[in-house]
Amino acid sequence: MKQAPALPADDVDLRLSDLEQVCHLGEGTCGVVTKVRHRGTGTEFALKTSYYAHPNRAMDEEAEALRRCAGSPHVVRCHAVLSGAGGEPAYVLEFMDAGTLGDLLGRRGGRGIPECALAEVAARCLQGLAHVHSRGVAHLDLRPDNLLVNSRGDIKIGDFSVSRILHGRADERRKVSISVGSPMYLSPERFEPDAHAGPRGAIAADVWAFGVTVLELFLGRCPFLPPDGVRPSYVKLRQAICDGEPPSPADYACVAASPELRGFVAACLQKDPRRRATVAQLLAHPIVAQRHVEESRRALRQLIVDTLE
Numbered sequence: 229m230k231q232a233p234a235l236p237a238d239d240v241d242l243r244l245s246d247l248e249q250v251c252h253l254g255e256g257t258c259g260v261v262t263k264v265r266h267r268g269t270g271t272e273f274a275l276k277t278s279y280y281a282h283p284n285r286a287m288d289e290e291a292e293a294l295r296r297c298a299g300s301p302h303v304v305r306c307h308a309v310l311s312g313a314g315g316e317p318a319y320v321l322e323f324m325d326a327g328t329l330g331d332l333l334g335r336r337g338g339r340g341i342p343e344c345a346l347a348e349v350a351a352r353c354l355q356g357l358a359h360v361h362s363r364g365v366a367h368l369d370l371r372p373d374n375l376l377v378n379s380r381g382d383i384k385i386g387d388f389s390v391s392r393i394l395h396g397r398a399d400e401r402r403k404v405s406i407s408v409g410s411p412m413y414l415s416p417e418r419f420e421p422d423a424h425a426g427p428r429g430a431i432a433a434d435v436w437a438f439g440v441t442v443l444e445l446f447l448g449r450c451p452f453l454p455p456d457g458v459r460p461s462y463v464k465l466r467q468a469i470c471d472g473e474p475p476s477p478a479d480y481a482c483v484a485a486s487p488e489l490r491g492f493v494a495a496c497l498q499k500d501p502r503r504r505a506t507v508a509q510l511l512a513h514p515i516v517a518q519r520h521v522e523e524s525r526r527a528l529r530q531l532i533v534d535t536l537e
């Protein structure tokens with residue numbers, strides 16, 4: 229697949245009028261994402277335009293999260309935040325030509341990602357997550373549909389639309405609402421009425437969502453989604469997550485998981501957030517730390533490219 233040329237200079241003054249629409253990429257609860265091309269340079273971007281304007285710019289936590297989390301190769305890059313006709317923010321993002329990990333699973337027709345390539349996905353997500361947390365941000369909506377992929381084999385954390393800033397201007401620790409996010413990826417404590425957490429709890433919420441994501445990528449479907457694909461009601465889901473045993477790769481006879489992968493997922497899916505693994509511990513886990521880096525990278529890249537042909 230042809231790569232988009234690099235942006236010639238970082239200080240290119242981007243204006244909405246310089247961006248021509250190429251095609252629709254996706255939409256969610258917060259806005260619509262379009263592939264656009266910069267008329268002057270031909271550079272392609274993903275333009276994410278919110279449906280609504282914020283009452284004031286300082287309230288745009290998505291822009292603030294993207295700004296704080298800039299600089300990691302594992303976080304989607306935001307080149308500029310522009311203003312739409314009605315004052316709604318429009319984020320000029322690097323274009324990821326293979327879509328999301330959710331799209332990738334769809335293109336694999338329900339087959340999961342083998343452990344060798346999955347180790348590389350996990351490593352990159354964890355490195356991205358460590359960076360995001362180190363900048364005082366909790367993502368709070370990690371899932372395959374919010375992890376972006378390109379044909380070079382990069383995986384990047386995207387969609388900071390419900391992310392929360394954990395440290396204020398004077399570096400004070402904030403308590404943030406953690407009841408946001410997609411229900412299938414919520415940890416048990418996030419179902420509490422009006423659930424709030426300080427930085428440690430918000431970060432632990434991301435670790436649970438990451439664990440569900442890894443299991444989904446391995447299985448080819450979300451562990452909280454029955455084989456018939458019919459979404460459980462919110463009440464049923466809350467019951468399964470809060471009252472049931474956490475899901476494990478061992479529950480699925482159809483795919484054999486290594487003991488290391490089982491241990492890795494179990495470390496993420498601890499119902500008590502204080503017992504859940506930290507991102508640093510997961511980075512040191514054999515699945516990630518002892519993977520054969522070259523082989524894992526090659527396997528992941530090949531898997532992505534195969535689905536694009």
Ligand SMILES: Nc1ncnc2c1ncn2[C@@H]1O[C@H](COP(=O)(O)OP(=O)(O)O)[C@@H](O)[C@H]1O
Binds near residue numbers: 255259260321323324
């Ligand atoms: N940088 C990007 N490159 C390619 N596609 C993207 C990019 N950002 C978003 N998308 C597509 O748009 C969809 C919605 O974007 P997202 O940021 O997740 O918004 P929402 O908050 O509406 O969920 C994604 O699921 C993906 O398909």
Ligand SMILES: [Mg+2]
Binds near residue numbers: 256387
């Ligand atoms: Mg999204």
